[in-house]
Each structure stands twice: as C-alpha cells, then as structure tokens.
Amino acid sequence: MPGLTASPNSPRLFVMQHNSADDFFSFAYPVLRRHEASSNIILAHALKRVGSETALSGHFLSQDEVSARFPSVASDAFAPQPTSGAFWLTVWSVSSSSSAPSLDLILASIDWTLGEYPIFLWTPDRTSASSTHWLEPRIHALTDHLNAIVPPERVFSVFGLTTLVKKFSQVWSQMTGFAIEPEPFYAALFSYCTSETLRGGDTPLPEGHRLRKAAMADLEPVARLCKEFADDSIYFPLTIERARIEARELIAKGLLWVYDADGDITTICAVTRNSHRVSAITKVYTTPRWRRRGCAEFLVRDVTAQLLLDFRKDMVVLYVGHENSAQRVYDRVGFAGLCGKPKPDAIEDSLELGFVGADRGHW
Template identity: 35%
Template structure:
C-alpha cells in the first residue's frame, strides 16, 4: 500500500530519498542547465511523449548558456536508483511559463507506458506532492496535464492535500499521436475547383490580422483559455516572429477573381525539440470548413518539418473530434485509424484536469 504523506520523512532536495523498498531521488531545479544529463537524455529518448517538457528545457538551456537566466521556472525530477547506483529517470514535472502566461503543471513520464500502474503512480506522486507544496503556490496549480492515469491520480491527491477541488469534466481529453517519415502519407494537394487558387506557406507579418483572427477563433472554442483580441494579436505576432506558423491562403476564385487573398486555415507548431516538432494549433475559418484546407496544410507542414531534420511530428487530438482524427490519420499520424487497435509506444491518452477557478490563477497555453 502507498504510504501517506504524514508518514514521509523530510526530503533533502537533490539527495537520494529511501522510500519503502526502493531508492527514489526527488530533486528540484530552477535552472534548466542544472537538470542532470541522464534526465535530459531520457527526455530526448522520448521526445514525442515529453513534447510538453523537453522543448522548453532545451531552449532555456541555450538562453542560460548565453547568460539569460530566469529563475521563475521550476522542474522536479523523480529518478529511481538501484542498489548498484544506476539511475533510471521516471517522471519530470514542470512548472513553467511562456510570453502569454503560465503553463499548466506538466508531468512527462520517461518510462514505458506499461509501467504506469496505479500503485506506481500513487507512490511517486505522493512524494512529489511534498515537494510541490513546499515550492509551488497553491494558486499556481490551475490545472494538470499528463497521461490520463497520472492526471487523475494527481487531481485526487491534490484535493486530498490542499482541498482544491478538480472539475469533473476535463478541460481537454485527447490522444497523443505522431507522424514520422515512415508513416507520413505524401499525396498531391487537391484542387479547390471553383474556390480558386491557393498557396501553402509560412506566415509573414503582413498576415498578422488574419492569423490573429484565427488564433482568436481557436481560443474561443478552447474554454477556459480564451483570448482577447489584443491577446490574439500578441500570440499571432509571437508565432510569426518565431517562424512557428503556416497559413493556407486563398488567392482568388472563379466568381470573384479580384477578391483579396484570404487566410482560410493555419497550423502552428510551438513545442519543438531537436528531433520532434509538435503541432499545437490547427484552425480553419468557419466559412472555409469542409474544403480540405486543414488536411492540405497539415500535410504540407509535416512534410516541411520532416524534411528539415525532425524525426517525428507530434500532436494531440481530442477524443470527441472525429473530423480532426480523420484528417490526421490521412496524413500519417499513427494509432488514429479504426483498424489501429494494437498499442503503439508513444500513442497515449492524455488529460488536462482543471482546479476550482475561485482558488487558482488561470494561465494560458
């Protein structure tokens, strides 16, 4: 049976903590460059599953090496140590932020999904909770995003410990999938007929208003993480400046050849590590839905990213989003077809569970 929090001895951060019949090292880091290399290697070896954690660590390390240190970031690692001193990184928790606000609490496993049993998860999360309570303000924990079992156990333990109730309905329930060069389905882009000509390309600053309108639309459909028009403009500018967004532009149509070009769809990829890119936003303007714009653009973006040297492109697709699931399956994302019934390592159910918004400070991601 897992031990209760009251029975746990005090943890010395960075020092091996003997718990029950195994050694677990629970360590806290405010600098990404202080995270042990074996933990970083474990994350890199699971780049698809750790797409919410690894990219920021890699980017932050580069900034720190250049002298730009932001201590308002935090990572907690759980590493098993056997009797011969061999270390096995198991979980990494992140409490981080971006230019738009604070991220949820992310927990990324670096061990096979089959190891994430309820007993395994409860035991380790109880240990992590002691550290979280000491290092992270209660109001900062506005949601948890992790593999389904991990998120559910975290929410239960957090309520038990802090009295902040989780919402019954998750903010987001999705399947993590990925596309590689091996699975990518390269097809010639379809014609739009009477809708006219189109171009698929990286967005530029002259697209700012069109990109912002779609960012606003996406957030409007992503409660509670809505954006004001000003916030949407800020996000759009950041995406374009960082070269992390492509657009599907309609240039003309048969009935109105002089029509101004319209941005019908965008695909953003904002969490990118050395080997894996992550599509984080796909949105089509309501008036252009059903025309194949999303599939056309997602395929082109994946082709570009894979040709640039990425080994995989990851994304999450909501369980109840049948049209998007079909689009991604057609492009080559694995584990999304009706015949895909066998487990695939890296394809998992992830959940974001929110906490009582009267007691937390909501962020944005």
C-alpha cells in the first residue's frame, strides 16, 4: 500500500480523493450499504450520479474485496487534485502494515440544478466520533486535503453529525480565516419510521380532497410553495423563477406529492433521496392559510405508507429542526425519538454551520 505504514499504537491516516461517483463507490459502497439509513444523504446523492443501484453490479460489494484492492492503488490517488466538479473525500486509517484499512470519514462536495450543496460529512463510527482523540487528526487530514483542492469560498456551510460539524468548522475557520456564522443554519434530529412504527390516522380525508403525485399542471402552485418553503429557511431563499426550476424538476422526476383540496394545492412533500432499502422525505410544507387543518399529517402519512408498504422500503428517514413544531406531525405518523420521547440509537443530532463571506449555494 503506498505510504501506508504505521505502528500499532498510532494508526496511519490518509485521504483518498474520488472525482467520480463510480470511483467513490468502488471503495466506499460496502460501508455505505451497511449503514444505509445514516448515510442517506451521501449514498443517495452519489447513486443519482451513477443512475441507479443496478449500475453498481460491477462494483466491489464486500469489504474484503475493497481491502484487497488497496495494494494496487496508485500513490497519486492520495495527492490533492484541484477540481471544480463534484468529488468525494474518504479518510482511511491503518493500524498496522498487516491490517485492513478502515473507512472512518466521508466528505461529499456536490451540486445540482440550483447550485452547490453544502459540504456533507458522514462517519460509520459515530461512537468514535465523540472522542476528540479519534476525531481531531482525521478532521485535520480532511480539511488539509479540502483546502488544497477548492477555494475556501466553496465551503459556504457544512452539514452532518453535530460532533463532526463542530470540529470541522472550528478547524476550517482557523485554516481559512472564514468565520463561522453566529447562528446555525440548521439544528435538527435525524429520525426514521418503519412499518412497525407507522401509525394510522383516525380522521378521514375531507370530501373532495386528494393526496396524489404532483403533475406538470400543478407547476405554478407548487413553485409558490417551493418559494415559501425556501423563504422560511432564511438562509436559502429563492426567487419565483428559481422556484419554478426546482418545482419543474421535482415534478418531472416524479419526486413530489401534493395535498389537493378540491383543486387548491395546500401542501407539498418530496422524496428526493432514495437507495435500495431507505427513502428520505424532504421539503414538507403547508401554505399558512391551510395550516392547523392536518394537511401535512395526511400527506406525510400517505407518502410514508406508500414508501414502506408499496415500494417495500425498510425505513423512511427525515430531518426535523429541534424547535420545529412539525415534530408533532412526524411523531403522530410514527417517526421515532421526537417530541421529547426516548431516542433509539439510530436517532442522530445533526447540525449545519455556515461561513461568513463564502459563496452561498442552495439546498
């Protein structure tokens, strides 16, 4: 293995750069699949870039096969390669010359129709990530490589497990001089619903109301709701023109459901991140004049049930803000660990921190 020597008590750390989703998956896919729910953002966005999971049939599907590949990796795979496109960084550790490499951290830098996404961070080892001794050298290795390949303006925010984000932001700010925004962009819980936790509703849908996939004829009302949703976020507002672009893309790809109140589109719910066993609900929003009538609960329950029962997903996941009253809606549908209830181990505390003066993207 190029440059991979270590003493038993001091693991060797190195960063590998992947400039395509195919190359990223050829090393990281087995670990991502073992942690399919918590890695949802990283995994699902990368899957979009290879088309579908059927495109992964030629990739290594076992960790042993991935480990066996490392001796043939060229040394330049560990050298920073400046890029303006999408890329992934993986941080590996090797405790001895005879041990298999361990995938410890992943960073994703990707974009979409409306611009750059935040920097996404993920680890398969949440327990170790709570240890400064474990986390600090890995974050330093990651930020050193990142700083060598992109201008610091690209990193307008970072999102992921709270412990990762706090340490990354501290190190990145010290390294680049870009101050951390005084208020978090997003502080949220990662929650999930399964067929076992899913709860039915007691109230029938009002006469004349429908829960359905959005059609292109819904473009204008959906665009207005997309704009209202973005405006609510403060940090990522949209013009109506850009909201139309987002709405058109979501509708065309069949990723958006609506609550149709006798022709009035009151609520939207998107399913924008999908993998083999897990789907994520995003962009749940009800226009103000229709709030407190149960629209979001009807729609979220229906979409979640379809994903679990019709599409045979093992789990539906979402992020919800710590102070967001929508927690009550998701709790009634069957999402775990919300509204002050005990938190199963899979519930994660997540954070997005921004950087003053960086070039703001959109998500």
